Amino acid sequence: MAYYRQQGSIPKTRHTLFRADSGDIYYEELMGEEGFSSDSSLLYHRGIPSAIVGARVWDLPDQTLTPNAPLLPRHLKLHDLFTDEQAAETDAVTGRRLILGNGDVRIGYARVGRTSPLYRNATGDECVYVESGAAVVETVFGSLPVAQGDYVIIPRATNHRWVIQDGDTARLYFVEANSHIGPARQYLSTHGQLLEHAPFCERDLRGPEGPLLVDEQDVEIYIKHRGSGPNGLAGTIHTVPEHPFDVVGWDGCLYPYVFNINDYMPITGKVHQPPPVHQVFEGNNFVICNFVPRKVDYHPLSVPVPYYHSNVDSDEIMFYVDGDYEARKGSGIGKGSVSIHPGGHAHGPQPGSIEGSLGAEYFDELAVMVDTFRPLDLGEAALASDDGKYASSWTGGRWING
Structure with a gap:
């Protein structure tokens, strides 16, 4: 520093x-x-x-x-390790x-x-x-x-x-x-x-x-x-x-x-702000962001949860620390979870999350995110803690092969 x-x-x-x-x-x-x-x-x-x-x-x-x-979004339960x-x-x-x-x-x-x-x-x-x-x-x-x-x-x-x-x-x-x-x-x-x-x-x-x-x-x-x-x-x-x-x-x-x-002062806006406003640290070919409790968007037609997004250059790794992460409700994700959203897969809120967030003025959520500019492979702890079903969470569990 x-x-x-x-x-x-x-x-x-x-x-x-x-x-x-x-x-x-x-x-x-x-x-x-x-x-x-x-x-x-x-x-x-x-x-x-x-x-x-x-x-x-x-x-x-x-x-x-x-x-x-095969390329999949995944949910890891670190507290089980x-x-x-x-x-x-x-x-x-x-x-x-x-x-x-x-x-x-x-x-x-x-x-x-x-x-x-x-x-x-x-x-x-x-x-x-x-x-x-x-x-x-x-x-x-x-x-x-x-x-x-x-x-x-x-x-x-x-x-x-x-x-x-x-x-x-x-x-x-x-x-x-x-x-x-x-x-x-x-x-x-x-x-x-x-x-x-x-x-x-x-x-x-x-x-x-x-x-x-x-x-x-x-x-x-x-x-x-x-x-x-x-x-x-x-x-x-x-x-x-x-x-x-x-x-x-x-x-x-x-x-x-x-x-x-808790000393991080979140940047908020009239409509949903993109992930770079949450950045705190960086290294070569990766960034660290944090999502903290904050007031959310104040446009009369704002959608507080994230829009579906395809971060074409990055893998997005979210560690859910505390609070109730609005966009992931219904997915099984909770405190101590990690979600893996790999580059090449568009991701966003779970079904019903958009409707559930409308009119919200405040999100009580705490998470640490690492975005990498080269793909990430799975370590032994990921293989040991993968819930095996997160990829189907946007379709109500429907899965064709496997």
Whole structure:
């Protein structure tokens, strides 16, 4: 996120010798994007950040993808993926399950009840939506307390872990990019400031609280990185001699941050507004939108639910978080559902939804949408949670073959 923050102790001039009161040298690390030609931060470590004393292979959770063939709209029931007993033994790194993916982005889900190992995603940024529960995301930049409704943006290669209190669980929806994730470009000035017409601003963003210093030796870090495995991914576990949470200070424009969906100011209009007005973040070849409780259209002949639409360049993935999504009534979709509307299939409101919405002044609905500009394949979690009948929901269940 391109605005400046500073935490902890840093020297007056960058790239100069910086010592502790004891005389020990602090080691400066430049963490930068796009070949050090974009956003960056300087971190000052007590130990050498390159040090490794061991390494072994990490067998990633199942990354297998299956084509959506024959091409179908689908309804996934994510709350069926984890029982209470499974959630108690699941963490946000080793326990996340793959729902959908392509060469640009992977979407996953987990219900977690225990603290994760230290983790670094070296393939791209992560946007994690907290569906329910609470956690503390401890990072090399500091701590981020998070709770229901928070988006957590974690830059590529940030060492972090998800800390869950004993007895608690959290539901997490993961959007993993093979690129960087940031606010929608149409809301940014030339220099990266959120503009006056944007539906959120810098005041709404929460940065890390720190420094966070931990004294431990021979610590393991789980790393997801590019490789020859499924989806071009591989895993490695590094053992480092000193805990990576050894940063006494940092400054710059690259760091993890949090934005809560309830702080999003929806853009409404006289007639139904198209999906781009709901955009919040974007990555390479995909966008993230959110649909929040809002007043709806005020033309005397307005139809508040969406018109039927064929998003010819995109797959549309909607995660239904809360409320009563007017356009999907009668389809079986509810809280914790995901709908897959693939490019090449026109979709829209269920039968009767148009009539039911007429005269409505307010929609109480909360959903997170990911639109991708390349087709998505199905992960193992999609295959395990597909209700098998959504495609026939516009015809009252009528289905000719199969």
